[in-house]
Amino acid sequence: MREPLDNAAALDPTACVVVEACAGSGKTWLLVSRMLRLLLAGAAPSELLAITFTRKAAQEMIDRLYDWLRLLAQSDATTVRGFLRERHVAEEDVDALLPRARGLLEAVLSAQPGPTVTTFHGWFLDLVQRAPLDAGLPWGATLLDRPQQMQDEVCERLFARWAASDTAEGVALRALLADIGDSNLRGLLRRFLDARAEWWAYTEGHADPVTYALDRLRPLLHPVLETEPAAAIWADPLQCARLARVADALEHGTATECKRAAALRQALAQHDLDAVRRCILKADGGRLASKATKSVHAALGSVIEGWLDDYTALEEALENVARHEIDRRIWALNRHGLLLGHAYVESCQAAKAQQGLIDFTDVEWLAARLLRDPVHAPAMALKLDVRYRHLLLDEFQDTNPLQWHALSAWLVDARQSERGITVFMVGDPKQAIYRFRRGEARVFDVAADFLRMQFGARRFSTDMTRRLAPVLVRAVNSVFADAAGFAAHAWTPENADRAGAVLCLPVQVEKRTVDVPPNLRNPLLTPLPEGEERAVQAEAKRFAEMLRDEVLGRWGVADADGLRAARPGDVLALVRRRTHLQRYERALEQAGIPFITSRRGGLLHALEAQDLVALLETLLLPHADLRLAHTLRSPLFGCNDDELLQTFAAREDSGWERLLRCAQQPVCSPALARAARLLVRWRDLCGTLPVHDLLDRVYHEGDIEARYAAAVPPAMRPQVAANLRAFIELALKQGGGRYPTLTGFIRELAALIDDDAAPGEGVAADNAYAVRLLTIHGAKGLEAPIVWLLGGTDHDRAAAYAVLAPWSPEAPRPEHFSLFGRIADHGTGRADWFASEATLAAREADNLLYVALTRARQGLIVSGDAARNAWLKRVDTAWQAFPEPAELPTAAPVAVEVDTGPVAIVAPPVGSRVAPAVRSIAAARGEFFHACLECFAPPGARRDLAALAMRLKLEDERWALETAARALLARGELARFFDPARYLRAHSERALLDADGQIQRLDRVVEFEDAVWVIDYKTGEDSLTLSDTDLAARHRAQLERYGQLVAALHPAKAIHVAVLRADGRLVVV
Amino acid sequence: MGQGEGQTPIPGTLTPLAGAALPHAVARRLLACHADRLPDLSGIVVIVPNHRAAQDFARALARAAGCAALIPPTLMPLRAWAESLAGGRAEAPALRLARLHGVLRRSNGLGAADTWTLAGELLGLADELTATRFGEAPGARLRALHGEALARETALVETVWATLGVDHDAPEARYARALDALLETLRTAPRPVHAYALGPLTGVERHFLDRCATCVPFEHHTFDTSTGACHVLQQAWQHTDPPLAARAAALAARFPSSPLGGRITLAPAAHLEAEAQAVAAWVAGQLKAGHRDIALIALDRATARRVRALLERLDVLVADETGWALSTTAAAAVVDRWLECVAADFPHAELLDLLKSPFVLGAPGARQDEVLRFELALRRHGVAQGLADMQRLAHAEFGTLPAWLATLADARQGFGERRAPLAVWLARLADSLACLGAIAPLTADTAGAVLLDTLDTLRRELATDTEPYGFAEWRHWLDRALEAASFVDAAVSSPVVLTSVPAARGRLFDAVAVLGADARHLPPRPAPGLFSQATRTELGLSGIREATELVVDDLMQLLVQGPALLSWQAWRDDEPNPASPLVLRLQALHQMAWGASLPLQAPGRPPAQPGEPPAAACVTPAPTVPAVHLPRRYSPTVYQILLDCPYRFFVRSVLGIRELDAADEALDKSDYGSALHRILKVFHDGAPPTERDAALAQLQSCAAAGFEALPAYTAAAWNSRWNPVQAAYVDAWLDWVAQGWHYASGETEFTVPRNVDGLGEVILHGRVDRVDVRDDVRTVIDYKTASRHQLKKKLDTPDEAVQLPFYAWLADAAAAFLPIDETPVIPLTLEGDTDIGAIAERLPALLAAIAAGAPLRAQGVDATCAHCEARGLCRKGMWHA
């Protein structure tokens, strides 16, 4: 069924194809090539829908596509022909397709819309946002970017409400608190919420989901759950008699046995089954290997057989009771947990709905519902602007069942309505590592089968990797030789000569004996040694030192330009979990190796970001001594400990007051003086300046970049600079700039710091400078010449207080949904599901190792605690059997171009600040009066006086003002300017264009035979207070300018200029 | 040029004009046609795209005319021209929206739709439809086309039609009538009309221009795309045929060197800051080259804001024409904080924000000290919310109610809560703002004045709307209204402007930079709306295609005027971020035609102000402390800190710096511990009976009392945690009593004076949870909520975990931890052979050493550092090796 990959067939644009491709085999190459072939074959760009796992991968795919299209458009014919042949365009078509190939760049770039390259989430969100109203989706809802905060708030609210009530929820809450405690309860609810899509799918169509789920769980448990099983034992005289007999016999034994006998008697008397259990069974509930000592045997003689039968019967009874009790606990956990979990989910949904928000799980669920329900199909078709006809699916192994159901529904539907639809799917079930995000590797096979049946898709697989050097290929093959379904990988011929090295470094530490040293440690001289996790400690040290002393600058790595010595950027260090990340970071720090890391909380945990937060908090609350001291000590101010002593030690008042006072003194240290000056200045700004602008002032006046560069070790500089940059970007972008106040911003950061949505660290422009220290999940899609897998102690902790919701991908919904507690409480009824989940988990662990090992091109180092790390043992064993070189041949370092740094920006100052216009009632009256004059003076201008009065809030005075204006115009002495019979022409609001291109608006221009009058209305109340001379003086310059303009238009006439005051007096200038 | 395929060209004479900038060309053309009229051009009309373009055109005209003064033509955007002649007033948008919403909120089956958003969208759609002068009702049209497939959408459109009376009061209908009136005046008194860069035209406008062309001389000017830079852009953006190579070859043949050479620069940046720095460097370069009028087209607002800040460092001020949502201003934030205080009974964070704001309650300087004191008190007492509690606290703190708090309470009191129409709510808000003394400070602030105006206008516009709303609904509406209102800060006057593509249309600039020229911003992509593009086309509305053509058109006009820059982030959030297709197409054509790519702009370094003293390299701190600064009293906690990390001791005990409590910190583990400590003290002080059940009952009642005052959930959680331990505790205690021990005292302070060289007398002291005695021996007992396992570890290294040995030494007693968070409760005693004397005496010895000048180095192990409040001071992680 699986054929070896045939690129020609796989790229055939008319065929439907599934490709299972190993790590480094060029999936992206294949996928983008396929897109090209589709376009070449005439597909419209908008008909292409490519779905991949991350937005980053999508962006990279688009980038690659554009690159190739450019190449096709711009290269010479031979290159293009070669390119097409490489992608298996039939020889006879190559020349014919040449023009089309060349035109594709523009065809794609000018397409409206172009090809869609997105993620499932992106696609679903688009669908949901376009959904017809009658699909009942939350129209107009926007994506909630930080669900965790809202979830926590809802949880607190519910807890408070439930705890204070006697409702079923209140009862359940108290029961769960008593049974499992606060933190387990919170964990349980969180996991229930994470599994809400499964919950919805499982209970879909049932009016009372909790009852439904409980009804389905009930048959799996002991038939009687209401009564305590212990009671049955005490009620059974047979058992009691047995117990007595066993106790009797034990009395013949050793001292210990006598004690057991006494305890058993007491237990019998007190009806204490736990005590009985302690006497009969081992502490862990298992059976004792030997039930009694020789002395008992001797004492009982032949009766011993019967006695042993008694004993076994008791053991069985106790085990039954234990199982029964487990079932009772399962039942209680589910009865209460499902009730609360469901209520929690509902409350979260309601909270989102109230704010018009949805999250990704909602989107997924809604999209699936939309696609599965044929009722909406015609409306949906009208809502979409594209008809996808060519589907390309990448990284399909990480798809979850719900996504698959949505997609398959769409496919079935699309095939019916659309001819010539094609599907191309690539993935690698070996690289499925997203179970924690509900990814399900089995979906891949199910989908492949579906595509074969429905679309006649052929299924190919390839185990040829272009990434790994031969040594690594052999090393990986040896590790996975026994893994089910693993086919040995091969290397591509081009790589045959590429050097490779693999090294396994088990770290051994002797157990430390706890002995008190002869002398007490003097903490002033001797630091406490790092205590815990000594293996990790040793490993970290080894890691950093080996990188520094042996790998960097020595090991030769091949890149496009040939061989050169490894740089920090060539190394990818991987961890399985973040647990010990800090330890490795510290080691790199101490070795002076630059690195970037995917630490949780990212940016906000970086010291430089915390410095800025401390600064902002200081600006808000300078009396917070700790923040102030932190700020002073940061490179921003660089105060030393003596200066701190001056500011803080032995005082009654706050450090802030001391600082301010100190800054007044002539002998104040320059650092403190600078700090006081800048802090006071910035404090004044923080009430009104937006956060970003305030930060820019801080960066500018505090010279932050340069000061940090001087303060931190050279290896850290790029990262620190990147983080400082990222922080100011955060102020621009966080919440879309929705936090206009400093407090709001700080609160937002505080809420964000341990949120999953916390911003990552700044990415320094140049990736070559730093070792990347990432989780394996974070390294998905990455590769590096040298990979170091840091194993640590690697202890897996089993999940507890979580959801069991097995969902086989063929099924429309999970076959089961229930909650479980600790491992010991899994019970027997659900054993098969637990077992298959465990198998899946084990497979995923294998996958994770596979992904980690296959990130490397040439050098691969695996380290870890020799005693406790399972991966390490496995790798060590495999590699010892097939020794390979342990180091890469050395090469000379190639100097990296030193960036001379940007040139300083210099520019002449431009622009000015203008004082805002004063808004007074007097000014408003003047403006209105002015408008009245314009309006009423013939020929009259159109003005909406009513609206103007309303805008100026002069509704009450409107009539008075209008009357006054009319009265003014009617004055006899002004008649020559306002009575049309008395002049040739008059213009109100006369616009004139001066030589500079400015339009001047003259209030009134009146033309006579021999003269032209320019009249300027000065109707503001202030003009009344001025004498004529002052008034004329004030406006002379402006009026003379008007005069000149009018003179230019009427060279033959005399020009008069005058000011008309509100009281009707005309002041000739 | 660039007319959409589906659209008929604009009627009238189409005159392509040569020359770099269209306004200049049009001005020359105008003068050439109408030379006879000079200097009075008032009889001519020039339809300009916007008011700023009118100013630029006037400049161009003056320059072309070269005379001292002239009477300019009527220079107006079409809409303004028409509306200057229109009578009556259109219904206010806020009122229309409210009316529509009033109907929608009552219609069933809208499910989870956000009705305000929906109403807003429908209103926009209605306006667009009216502006197409759509003959039949759109509902009928939709039904005819699609039957029932879009039934609900269709029904909604019909609702809008019925509700809004789109044919009469609607602004677009009024505009259509105004255009008719305008046409009439043109018919009766014909005047030549010129137009250029008209931008998007609605059906109604097209119709007007059509008829206009039949009755007056009408010239529509476009620019000549057959020459120079313009031609290259046209070839890159408006043609795909003949193929790229052929077009490139033709261009190369025509222009031996690129007409764009040195004119269009690209700035693909590695990140936002790099983009901003590149733009700033480019602007600086333009200014130095003597260019004045520079447009920064802000496709990416974040970059634009960053650029503006960087340029301000150089004293290059940027006038922002685009503005910001009113809701993002500090003034609006104050209103928001106030409403949050009303909504949620004064959450402390919002309250403090309000108290520190310069906009309310008088000058903040006057109350500053009191507010700081109040904030510290809130934190100390953990008051997170609730006006009553806050008033009580303020009373306790100040002896009287501070005026600012009283005013807040008054304003809150006066804020009515009954359901009411939007306008009534706005009036209530205005009254409360007046009560808070916010009006004058807001009026004095530019954004504040706009805010007050906006609120006032809304109130007046909505005066006739009677639909009642609750507080939360009203607030939701208000948030949206303030989000939609924009604030343009007019405080800067500068030839360097931040603007948008439509606002720059038809204007004159010396140089133009387009910020954010990536695929996500250019061409613009509208968010999905009620109808798809196809349906919109069927309804005669414009869509993405038209929008794209328009933006290309506009950009061409802008970019050919002078030097231009196209910047974008080639990387965003560590992901590749492709350039705009327009950029890619231009690059490809240019590369093929002239074998060279367009020049790139590198980022520049923005200025900074170096301070004195310059920053020094971070090193591990190891201060020495003069004896006077050393404390006189030492508890086991302080001793422990000194052992763990001397520098932390320096911060905690020498500098005396502690973390402030947050007012709303959730109760944590240590709170649980202290609650138990209190309960157990009460229990033992109460001389409990030694009979098990009675003792248990007594302990139970102590616990009940101890948990009583807690919030319900905490009480429940702690109860369920304590309950199972309780009996075990009593059992352990009775066992202990049976061995002859009895309770002597709780929370007992022990002190031992010591003379330390160089320091004098110090007091070593400790407060012990419980002291029990038997005969003349005593045992000190320390309650612990830590696990047995953790405690055992401590006991294994008494020289490093010194608390218990120190207690034993202070009290001269045996000592034990008593774990009280697990069953069974079994004391863990200190090994008898522990040399407690040596451990305790180490402390004075260390103090002597410190007094003698031993440095206090920062050297905590990671486990200590993880919870150390002093990390920001010691700077671990930034040390030079």
Ligand code: SF4
């Ligand atoms: S962070 Fe660590 S080194 Fe620094 S003061 Fe705290 S404990 Fe000491």
